[in-house]
Amino acid sequence: MRQTTFDPDVLRGFVLGIELGSFAKAAARLNRSTSAVSAQLKRLEEQVGTPLVHRVGRGMVMTEQGEVMLSYARRLLDLNDEAAAAVCGEQLEGRVRLGLQEDFGERLLPGVLGRFARAHPKLHIEVRVASNMRLKEDVSLGKLDLALVWKAASESLSAETLASVPMKWIGSVSFQPLQALDDPLPLVVLEAPCMLRQMAIDALDRAGIAWRIAFSSASLGATWAAITAELGIGIRTPLCLPAQVRALNAQEAGLPELPGLELSLYHAETAPSLAVTRLGQIIRQHVAELVPAQC
Structure with missing residues (x-):
C-alpha cells in the first residue's frame, strides 16, 4: 500500500481557506495567487480520493471527509509549527x-x-x-x-x-417551557455594567415581558450555580456552557429572540x-x- 504524505503548505492553504470562508482570501493572506491555492486544494483532494468542499453559490460547504481532513490538518500544522519553533532556533523571550x-x-x-x-x-x-x-x-x-x-x-x-455567535437564554437542564407569565420573569445576571445583561433586558422590554433581577453576581460561576438551582434564567452564548445548564429554544420557552454577538x-x-x-x-x-x- 502506497503511503500518503501530506504537504504542510497544502494543508495550510486548505485550513486558512476554510477559516476565512474563501480560498481567494487565503491566497491573499499567503501572498499567493488564487489559482495556486486552488491547485493545492485539487492536489489534496486527489490525495484523499474524494472532494473536500462543495461550491454553493458564492460560498462553499465542507463534505463529511472535508470536516475530518480539517481536524487532522489543524493538528498536523500545530505539530509542524511547534517542531519548527523548538528545533530551528526561534527562541522568543x-x-x-x-x-x-x-x-x-x-x-x-x-x-x-x-x-x-x-x-x-x-x-x-x-x-x-x-x-x-x-x-x-x-x-x-x-x-x-x-x-x-x-x-x-x-x-x-x-x-x-x-x-x-448567537446569544441564548440559559436555563437548568430540567427547565420546562414557560406558560403565561403572571409574575415578572426572574433573571440571573452578571452585575452591571454588562453588555449581555442590557441586551437581554432590552429584548424583554421590546416584547412587553415584565422581568425582575432574581440573582446578580460578579462571578460567572455563581450565576451558573443560581441557574442550576432554578432561581431564574440567564443570558449567555452556547460557548463553553457547564454540563448542568443548557441553551433554550426561545420560541418554545415563550421568550424573545436575542441578537448575535x-x-x-x-x-x-x-x-x-x-x-x-x-x-x-x-x-x-x-x-x-x-x-x-x-x-
Whole structure:
C-alpha cells in the first residue's frame, strides 16, 4: 500500500481557506495567487480520493471527509509549527499579556497556553480573566497586549472579528417551557455594567415581558450555580456552557429572540511583536475549532 504524505503548505492553504470562508482570501493572506491555492486544494483532494468542499453559490460547504481532513490538518500544522519553533532556533523571550472572559477559562485556556508554552518555553504569559468592559479598558491603556472579548455595536478600539455567535437564554437542564407569565420573569445576571445583561433586558422590554433581577453576581460561576438551582434564567452564548445548564429554544420557552454577538480579538498595538502575533494565531485556530462545534 502506497503511503500518503501530506504537504504542510497544502494543508495550510486548505485550513486558512476554510477559516476565512474563501480560498481567494487565503491566497491573499499567503501572498499567493488564487489559482495556486486552488491547485493545492485539487492536489489534496486527489490525495484523499474524494472532494473536500462543495461550491454553493458564492460560498462553499465542507463534505463529511472535508470536516475530518480539517481536524487532522489543524493538528498536523500545530505539530509542524511547534517542531519548527523548538528545533530551528526561534527562541522568543519576554512576556505577553492576554485578557480573557471567564467563559473561556476552562475550555480555551489549557489548549492555547499549553501549545504556546511548548513552542516558546522562554516566553512568559500573563493572563487576566475579567469582565468585557474591564478587558477593553486594559487594552486601550496598554495593560494588555491581546484580549478575547465580545464586541459592541459601536466601538473605537481596533478589533478583529473571529466569529459571529448567537446569544441564548440559559436555563437548568430540567427547565420546562414557560406558560403565561403572571409574575415578572426572574433573571440571573452578571452585575452591571454588562453588555449581555442590557441586551437581554432590552429584548424583554421590546416584547412587553415584565422581568425582575432574581440573582446578580460578579462571578460567572455563581450565576451558573443560581441557574442550576432554578432561581431564574440567564443570558449567555452556547460557548463553553457547564454540563448542568443548557441553551433554550426561545420560541418554545415563550421568550424573545436575542441578537448575535461578535467574538473579537483586541490588539493594543497596530504593529504587535512577533510573540503577540504568534499567540494571536493560536487563539484564532482554537476559536475556529470551538465555535462550529458548539453553535
